[in-house]
Amino acid sequence: IMNAFGLIQIGLILSSTTIISSLQCNHLPLQQRKVIENSLRLLDKMGKKFPQQCLREKMPFRFPTQVLQPRQKETVGIAIEEIFQHIFYIFSKNLTLAAWDGTALDQFKNVLHLQIEQLEACVIKNHTQHRWSKEVSRLKLKKYFQKINCFLKDKKHDLCSWEISRAEMRRCLQLIDKMTRKL
Numbered sequence: 075i076m077n078a079f080g081l082i083q084i085g086l087i088l089s090s091t092t093i094i095s096s097l098q099c100n101h102l103p104l105q106q107r108k109v110i111e112n113s114l115r116l117l118d119k120m121g122k123k124f125p126q127q128c129l130r131e132k133m134p135f136r137f138p139t140q141v142l143q144p145r146q147k148e149t150v151g152i153a154i155e156e157i158f159q160h161i162f163y164i165f166s167k168n169l170t171l172a173a174w175d176g177t178a179l180d181q182f183k184n185v186l187h188l189q190i191e192q193l194e195a196c197v198i199k200n201h202t203q204h205r206w207s208k209e210v211s212r213l214k215l216k217k218y219f220q221k222i223n224c225f226l227k228d229k230k231h232d233l234c235s236w237e238i239s240r241a242e243m244r245r246c247l248q249l250i251d252k253m254t255r256k257l
Contacts, residue, residue, distance in 0.1 A: 099196035106154065109189045110251045116185065117244050119178040124241055128234035135221050135242050138214035142253040153211050154250055155193035160219040161243055162186045167226070172236040 141153045165183055222239055229235030 105192070106189075106254045107251060109185060110247050110254070112185055113182060113247055114244060114251075116178050116182040117240060117247070120174040120182060121172070121237065121240060125234065125237055128237050131229070131234050132238055133221075133225055133242075135218060135225075137242075137246055137249060138211075138218055139249060141211040141214055142249060149211070150253060151193055151196060153215065154254075155190060156212060156215050157246060157250065158186050158190045158193070160215060161246070162190065164219065164222060164226075164239065164243070168231045169236065171230075171232050173233060174236075174240075 142150060162183060165179065165186075169179070222242060226235050226239060
């Protein structure tokens with residue numbers, strides 16, 4: 075009798091977590107906006123105003139905006155998850171010359187990490203349906219973030235390269251925000 079009761083409890087827990095996760099997936103665009111708002115605030119808090127001496131080093135990275143314009147919400151979710159993973163990776167690198175607020179940086183990475191996990195949980199369900207567009211988007215995003223990584227390496231991760239990258243990530247998050255508002 076005890077085993078049957080234990081199984082019923084486990085079943086109830088599993089079904090309630092499935093319901094909760096599907097509810098979270100339904101509210102993803104709204105949640106996304108809050109995450110991006112928070113991320114932008116933390117990006118600003120991490121560093122000071124953009125240094126004037128870095129203006130002449132600015133690079134046109136050209137974010138591939140078409141990856142955020144597919145017809146299905148799921149594909150946008152996949153693209154956003156991918157973008158967050160790249161941003162997380164960039165900000166987990168050689169930051170010694172970045173002179174940023176460490177607490178704000180850690181909070182920023184935590185927010186991104188939690189959102190990546192949330193998106194993965196929601197996106198996995200629709201994974202196979204959007205394989206082609208996902209691969210094309212993935213390549214475009216990879217190329218874009220490789221440019222940023224190469225720029226950081228070429229500049230030996232100096233202060234200006236980090237500030238320019240931070241400004242670019244801000245622009246990137248603003249584009250995601252603009253897109254999620256349309257969904």
